[in-house]
Amino acid sequence: MAWKWMACKTFVYLLVCVTSAVGDEEPSRPTCADFNNTTWLEYRQATKLQVQYLLLTRKNADCASLFTQDCLNHTQKHTAYFNSSLPTKVIVHGYRAMGSKPSWVSGLAQALLQEEDVNVLVVDWVYGASFAYNLVVENYKEVAVQISVLINQLTKYGSTLESFHFIGVSLGAHVCGFVGTLFEGKLGRITGLDPAGPMFKGADPYDRLDSSDALFVEAIHTDSDYFGISIPVGHVDFFLNGGMDQAGCARSKFASMYGYVICDHMRALHVYMSALNGSCLLVGFPCSSYEEFLAGKCITCEGPFNGTCPQIGLLKNSGITATPLPDQKRVYLLTTATPPYCAHHILVDLKVSPLDKTAEVQLTLISTGHPETEIKLKLNAAETAFKAVAAHPEGLCKIDSVQLKNIGARFTRQGDVHFEYICISEVPHTRGLDPLCVKNIHIGRGVSWSHDFVQVC
Known part of the structure; x- marks a missing residue:
């Protein structure tokens, strides 16, 4: 035809x-x-x-x-x-x-x-x-x-x-x-x-x-x-x-x-x-x-x-x-904003203790010499486990540190938040790299927390 x-x-x-x-x-x-x-x-x-x-x-x-x-x-x-x-x-x-x-x-x-x-x-x-x-x-x-x-x-x-x-x-x-x-x-x-x-x-x-x-x-x-x-x-x-x-x-x-x-x-x-x-x-x-x-x-x-x-x-x-x-x-x-547009897909996996109210936190991935990657997460009171995928210009082995801040509003959101663990990994899991994890973190409203990673990749 x-x-x-x-x-x-x-x-x-x-x-x-x-x-x-x-x-x-x-x-x-x-x-x-x-x-x-x-x-x-x-x-x-x-x-x-x-x-x-x-x-x-x-x-x-x-x-x-x-x-x-x-x-x-x-x-x-x-x-x-x-x-x-x-x-x-x-x-x-x-x-x-x-x-x-x-x-x-x-x-x-x-x-x-x-x-x-x-x-x-x-x-x-x-x-x-x-x-x-x-x-x-x-x-x-x-x-x-x-x-x-x-x-x-x-x-x-x-x-x-x-x-x-x-x-x-x-x-x-x-x-x-x-x-x-x-x-x-x-x-x-x-x-x-x-x-x-x-x-x-x-x-x-x-x-x-x-x-x-x-x-x-x-x-x-x-x-x-x-x-x-x-x-x-x-x-x-x-x-x-x-x-x-x-x-x-x-x-x-x-x-x-x-x-x-x-x-x-x-x-x-x-x-x-x-x-x-x-x-x-x-x-x-x-x-x-x-x-x-x-x-x-x-x-x-x-x-x-x-x-x-x-x-x-x-x-x-x-x-x-x-x-x-x-x-x-x-x-x-996901891609980055500038050439060559390549991004590493980073999976953030975290678990919190039970919440009374919804909480909001900002997690920042830092690799020296590259733009920071900010990830905002809303933590619903009905759940304790959360995941998110974000684009980062470098792979897991070149993430030097992670920062975390409780950015919830004063009267309408959760005050203190206790994280049982926070793990970051790269997907797809093709290189067999173990996740980078930090356990037992407690931060109050408006408080910042950071952790440096010692890379063994």
């Missing part, structure tokens, strides 16, 4: 045809290609949707080549840089409100090439993505059809559908999804970086990114309350910091346009690039809700993932070994 839809459009959109070639001789250095510089007026007068492709490989990592051929005029512009025996990463940008080229493309392409020897194809559809959002949405399937014609041609020159990994940002994620639909889910992988939410949350799965679009589909959500989609759309969906309100992004409307409007939305891209650079592991924990995760109720990856936590990056199937693959599984993780 999908290919029938594509066939009826092909006579209009068969504008790009690419011939790959693998040459033993290094080609002469051409002028470096860049995003289309057609003026807005010229584009509005055009009769076709303009899509072009930029190719980067390890052989021309610093100078993109134009990867097009006009099939109607049989004017060939092929490149000897493309190697059909290598995997191909296809980068698709999203909505461009101001018509400017995406500044992040080079960084993402370089990170991919640093990690793997691949072809990187950048899809430039800026001038179809730069008007009113609702009009741009009308273009995304047409863009997908043109890309599909390109992919179909490349398979005739040795590439396989499984070798294609599509990476789509925002609306670009749904472009990738529709390409996958046209190929009946036979593409190797699709990564959606905060897939767009407006006009897609209630859409049929056929019309948006979903897990049937490739052999493996993953998504990273960072702005699900505004520009991003709030529902799971892949085999695994990473919800960073709950999927909204990212650390370090401004919360005031008086902040910069970037800080207030799109910082959350673009954080998915920057975290993904950080993961590619290998600064540290970014793993997610399956959980029914973000609140349950923060409450320390989801600290393993048993169940649908067979004990292996999904990891952001280029591991096959995000490191998931379960067969068959899980579907639409939400996983949660």
